[in-house]
Amino acid sequence: MILEAQNLPYLFAMLLLAVGLYAIIAKKNLIKVIVGVMVIEYAVNLFLLLLGYRAGGVAPILTPDVSEKAFIEQTVDPIPQALILTSIVIGLGVLALMVAIAIRLYEKYGTFDVTEIRKLRG
Amino acid sequence: MSGVLIGLFALLLFMVVASLIAVEAKDLLSAVICVGAAGFGLALIDLLLQAPDLAITQMVVEILCLVVLIRVVITRRDETHETPKDTFTVGGVVLCLGLLLAACYACFKHLNPFGSPLFGRAVEGASVVPMADQYVANGLEKTGATNYVMSVLLDFRAYDTLGEATVIFVSIIGAYAILRKVGRLRHAAGK
Amino acid sequence: MPPESEPRAGMSLIVKTITRLVASFILLFGIYIVLYGHLTPGGGFAGGVIVACSLILMLLAFGKTFVFGFISERAPTLWDCVGALAFLLIAVAGYFGGTFFLNLFSKGTPFQLFSAGIIPLCNMAIGVKVGACLFGVFLALAGFRLSQKRSV
Numbered sequence: 399m400i401l402e403a404q405n406l407p408y409l410f411a412m413l414l415l416a417v418g419l420y421a422i423i424a425k426k427n428l429i430k431v432i433v434g435v436m437v438i439e440y441a442v443n444l445f446l447l448l449l450g451y452r453a454g455g456v457a458p459i460l461t462p463d464v465s466e467k468a469f470i471e472q473t474v475d476p477i478p479q480a481l482i483l484t485s486i487v488i489g490l491g492v493l494a495l496m497v498a499i500a501i502r503l504y505e506k507y508g509t510f511d512v513t514e515i516r517k518l519r520g
Numbered sequence: 521m522s523g524v525l526i527g528l529f530a531l532l533l534f535m536v537v538a539s540l541i542a543v544e545a546k547d548l549l550s551a552v553i554c555v556g557a558a559g560f561g562l563a564l565i566d567l568l569l570q571a572p573d574l575a576i577t578q579m580v581v582e583i584l585c586l587v588v589l590i591r592v593v594i595t596r597r598d599e600t601h602e603t604p605k606d607t608f609t610v611g612g613v614v615l616c617l618g619l620l621l622a623a624c625y626a627c628f629k630h631l632n633p634f635g636s637p638l639f640g641r642a643v644e645g646a647s648v649v650p651m652a653d654q655y656v657a658n659g660l661e662k663t664g665a666t667n668y669v670m671s672v673l674l675d676f677r678a679y680d681t682l683g684e685a686t687v688i689f690v691s692i693i694g695a696y697a698i699l700r701k702v703g704r705l706r707h708a709a710g711k
Numbered sequence: 712m713p714p715e716s717e718p719r720a721g722m723s724l725i726v727k728t729i730t731r732l733v734a735s736f737i738l739l740f741g742i743y744i745v746l747y748g749h750l751t752p753g754g755g756f757a758g759g760v761i762v763a764c765s766l767i768l769m770l771l772a773f774g775k776t777f778v779f780g781f782i783s784e785r786a787p788t789l790w791d792c793v794g795a796l797a798f799l800l801i802a803v804a805g806y807f808g809g810t811f812f813l814n815l816f817s818k819g820t821p822f823q824l825f826s827a828g829i830i831p832l833c834n835m836a837i838g839v840k841v842g843a844c845l846f847g848v849f850l851a852l853a854g855f856r857l858s859q860k861r862s863v
Contacts, residue, residue, distance in 0.1 A: 404633040405625070410532040412624045414539060416617040421543040424613045429548050429593060433555050436585070437539045440562050443578075444535075447569055453522075453635035457570040458668040459752060460660065462822055470656055474570045475639045476668040477652050480677060482574055483669070484684045487756045487841070490581050491691035494848045497592055498695040501852065504596055510548075572752035576744070580760045584845065587767065591853055664818030665749035665827035673754070674833045681833075682802060685840060689795055692844045696788075699851045 407448050414441035428500050428510040435496065439489040443482045450475035527568050535561040548593045556586040573669050721774040730772040737765035745838035749827045755834040759841030766846045770853075787847030794840025801829055801836065 418441060421434025451474055458476040460469055500510065507515050535558045542554035559582035566575035632638050639652035655672055663671040673681055721727065745758030770778045819826030 404635065405628040405631075407528060407532065407634050408628050408631065409621070409625060410529075410536060412621055413536055416621055417536065417539050417543060419620075420613055420617055424610055425543070427548070429589075430543065430551065432589070433542050433551055436555050437542070437558065440535070440539075440558060443574075444562060444565065447566065447571060447574065448634060449631070450637050450639070451569045451635060452637055452640065455570055457572050457752070458656070459572070460666040460668070460821070466660060471640075473656060473668070475637045475652055476656065476672050477639075479571050479574055479669045480672040482571075483577055483673060483754070483756060484680060486574070486577050486581055487760075488684060488687050490585065490760075490845070491688040493585055494588070494695045494852070495691045495698075497588055497852060498698040501592060502698055510596070573754060573757070576753055577757040577760070580757055580764065584760060584764060584767075584849075587771075588849065588852055660821060661818075663827055663830065664821060665830050666821050667749050667752065667754070669752075670749050670754050670830060670834070671827070674830045675828070678802070678833070681837070682798065685795060685798055685837065688841070688844065689791070692791070692848050695848050696851055699854075 408445065411441050411445040411448060414438075414444065417441075426512050428503065428512060431512075432493070432496050432500065436489070436493065439485070443485055446478045446482050446485075450478035524568055528565065531561050531565045531568070534558075535565075549590070552586065552589045552593055555589075556582060559585070573667075721772050721777070726772050730768055734765050734769050734772075737768065738762060741765060741838075741842070745834050746831065747824070748834040749830045750822060750824070755837030756841055758834070759838040760845060762838065762842035763845035763849070766842070767849050770846075770850070775850075775854075787843045787850065790839055790843035791847060794836050794838075794843060797836040798833060798840065801832055805829075 415438055418434045418437035421437065422431055425431060425434065452472070454472065455474040456469070456472050458473050458479065460466065503515060504510060509515070538554050538558040538561060542551045542558065545551040545554060559578065563575050563579040563582065566572075566578055639650055639656075641650075655676055656668060659668050659671050660666065663675045665671040665675070741758045741761030741764075743758075744753035744761060745755055748754035748758065766778070816828045818828055825831075
């Protein structure tokens with residue numbers, strides 16, 4: 399089975415997703431879990447971006463020196479970019495909430511280790 | 521291969537290596553800095569793939585995430601003792617993720633090949649035209665904005681932007697509620 | 712006018728000097744990205760985050776008491792709510808034209824600052840909202856620095 403060059407970027411995005419999933423499942427430190435969630439966000443944004451790319455394309459911003467008809471022929475798809483913009487900012491809000499929970503857990507239990515917290519000493 | 525593809529593969533490899541180091545590093549500060557490096561790699565990929573809005577937003581959001589995470593990690597000494605690595609669990613997880621990757625690779629033949637998106641393939645006079653074609657063809661006269669991404673976000677799809685503003689609002693209020701001092705003082709006084 | 716700050720709050724002298732030179736330019740750059748969002752890359756979200764970053768820079772370099780000398784304690788949450796309500800009002804004002812979120816105002820000529828209907832107004836509302844709420848959440852997250860290990 400030969401890896402075709404046209405599908406290799408998608409495979410890298412899925413590999414990044416697998417790395418993030420491994421961090422969430424198999425790591426015992428809360429900060430490593432947060433790192434895993436951030437890596438999954440990057441992977442998903444990357445995958446959406448790769449879907450919308452046109453080879454030899456230009457950015458979806460019209461400049462005065464290009465005619466509109468020629469611009470439509472060579473522009474990159476603008477819809478995935480709008481979706482990813484939404485997703486990046488929502489990722490920031492989710493990270494703020496996760497970090498707030500991690501801070502509270504550290505204040506109550508004194509450690510970031512999930513196995514210690516799970517013993518329900520509080 | 522064109523220059524864009526070479527740069528893209530180099531940056532993708534950099535991102536994968538940086539995230540692997542971030543996940544496996546023993547020191548928490550190194551892990552946080554490596555995930556910041558992966559985010560900057562993604563911002564550079566955005567520039568290569570002709571998405572300047574995304575590059576600006578990703579770079580600035582990455583800086584803010586780094587500042588918050590370093591602030592959390594650097595003042596908290598965490599003395600987790602080193603548990604021996606559970607090879608059975610880790611091996612099982614890696615095996616399942618390998619199966620996931622193989623299944624994803626089998627699905628890729630149904631996607632459009634990288635470099636030729638579905639948008640722009642409309643045949644003249646077809647009954648069903650993809651939405652992206654209509655947005656790009658009529659964007660300037662219907663909205664008057666020359667930044668097509670903003671016109672999609674704030675005119676054609678403004679309801680989604682309202683939903684996004686709501687999600688950020690609620691998550692920030694959640695963070696305030698978790699970090700309130702009043703509840704904890706009362707709890708400490710009541711013990 | 713050199714800002715008054717306690718000698719121990721904030722960071723070292725080099726950081727304070729550079730921040731005095733640079734923080735207002737970062738704020739101005741954020742406002743530029745918000746205002747020109749419909750013509751050049753950027754928009755409300757990126758510009759709002761840049762405005763929040765300039766305020767966070769001043770907070771980290773000079774300390775909390777200096778920053779609360781020129782904005783009030785409730786300013787972040789207040790401007791957060793004002794921005795969100797302004798965005799909603801612009802959406803509801805579309806009912807005057809017929810539907811929710813209708814692009815009411817005149818489209819204008821392309822490539823001008825005053826063009827594209829409600830898009831610059833929405834960008835400004837979102838810029839204010841995102842900037843204020845991210846600054847507020849950083850205040851809440853950074854206020855709890857030193858923590859002791861809880862004795863069981």
